[in-house]
Structure formats: C-alpha cells, structure tokens
Amino acid sequence: DGGITQSPKYLFRKEGQNVTLSCEQNLNHDAMYWYRQDPGQGLRLIYYSQIVNDFQKGDIAEGYSVSREKKESFPLTVTSAQKNPTAFYLCASSIFLVAGANTEAFFGQGTRLTVV
C-alpha cells in the first residue's frame, strides 16, 4: 500500500538528549514537510523539502534539524537546544504544486514526543 509512515508513534526523551523522528513515504512525492502541533496553535511548519539535499526553514526551525538524503525519507532531529519539545509531530508529503494537478498533501499518523 502506498502511504506515508511515521515512527515511532510515541517517543520519550530525557532532557538534554537528541532524538530523531522517522518519516518515510512510498508515494514518489517530491515535497515533504514537518509540522508541530500544540493545543490551540494549530500546525506550525518546522521544515520543508522540495528535493533531495535541499530544505527550507519554517516558522519554528530553531532547535530542530532535518536531512533529505533520499527522496523517500525526511527524518527530523529534535536537539537539546529545543527548550520545549513535548508536542505532537506530523509529517506530510505531496507532489509539486502544479496548476490543475491533485495537490493534496498526505499525512502520517504522527509521533507524540514527551520529555521526561
């Protein structure tokens, strides 16, 4: 089945540790995204990537890093510099935006990160 997979579903991190969230898609999509969701704040863009080895910062990139070594994969690392990392993280992918095309973004099921 084609889709986008995030893992793990739940993740616990000790303060001061880096942790990496996985996002894999087999939809042959070029664009991939990471969002953070907190209560009352909707989805805030962390990073997005349009092609391999290229990515752009979103509104809240500080304390996060990403890589795009393969088209299918866009892992997100939450570093110790992120002071309040407890949140729900969503990954999404889509084809490039082209007039008249199906431009729907497909989302993973999310990862709930908790700092303990």
Place this chain on the structure above:
Amino acid sequence: AQTVTQSQPEMSVQEAETVTLSCTYDTSESDYYLFWYKQPPSRQMILVIRQEAYKQQNATENRFSVNFQKAAKSFSLKISDSQLGDAAMYFCAYRSYNNDMRFGAGTRLTVKP
C-alpha cells in the same frame, strides 16, 4: 511568509443544520492553493476540499462548499446538513507554488444531536 488566520477557536452546530467556518490569509502572491483539512480525534489529517486561486468558481464536495473571496483573502467552509461524524478540528491551509504550506490555528467543531 504567508499567514493563515482562523478566528473561531470553537464552533457548535445542531445536527442537520448548516455551519460556516471562517479563514483569512495574508499573501502577496496571485496564484496559490487553499485547503480545508479535518482532524478527528484519531489525529489523522483528512482533506475536505481544495480551491485553486485562479479559479473563480467556488469548490464543492457533497455537503462541503467554500466561499472564496480572493480580493478579501477570505476562504470560508460551509458544512450543510451537519452530521455527528463531522465533529472534529478543522484546519485551513495555504500552499504557495514554491511548495511552502501553512496552516491556521484550527476550529473545533462540535455537532449536537
């Protein structure tokens, strides 16, 4: 960067009635896409409807329709004949042709039986 504003944190509607969710956005671009996504308690994001900015005709998908006012930068969602299964968080999203995609803060819709 473009911003998306949803000014209604919560809305409530009686089953079978109609409700309208508001969304405004700020942009200097002339071509873009707008979306409404639904997030039920499972947290899975589901596309409800999409609108291409260069199309003047408002998009419609069964009970869901939009009122797209390009000059006013407004993109509201109308849900007709509301059903219990429509209860969810609804997010408005803006996508640029450079593939940047931003979301609003969301509106929590409650459907009363």
